[in-house]
Amino acid sequence: MSNHNLNVVCIECPYCDGENVIARVKSDHGELNLTDREIACQYCRSIFTLSESKLRIRSLSKQELDVA
Numbered sequence: 573m574s575n576h577n578l579n580v581v582c583i584e585c586p587y588c589d590g591e592n593v594i595a596r597v598k599s600d601h602g603e604l605n606l607t608d609r610e611i612a613c614q615y616c617r618s619i620f621t622l623s624e625s626k627l628r629i630r631s632l633s634k635q636e637l638d639v640a
Contacts, residue, residue, distance in 0.1 A: 577631040583611060586624045590615030594622075597629060 579597035584590065590613050608623045 577633055579629055580632050581627055582630050583622060583625045583627050585611075585613040585616060585618060586620055587618040588613060588616040593632070594627075 580593045581595045581597060582591050582593055585592060592611060592614055594611065608621050610619050610621055612619050
């Protein structure tokens with residue numbers, strides 16, 4: 573099993589501050605489709621849109637990504 577890190581786009585839930593992974597950053601530098609859409613928080617199950625929170629790019633290990 574590989575231990576390399578993957579870059580992912582994360583968004584925090586505006587209700588519980590839980591971090592939700594919404595997409596992997598592709599290595600081919602293709603653009604991400606970040607059109608406003610509804611997200612269901614994996615922690616509190618609240619529904620919110622991308623525009624209600626801030627996006628950030630974070631590195632996760634393969635093990636962390638499997639859990640997320």
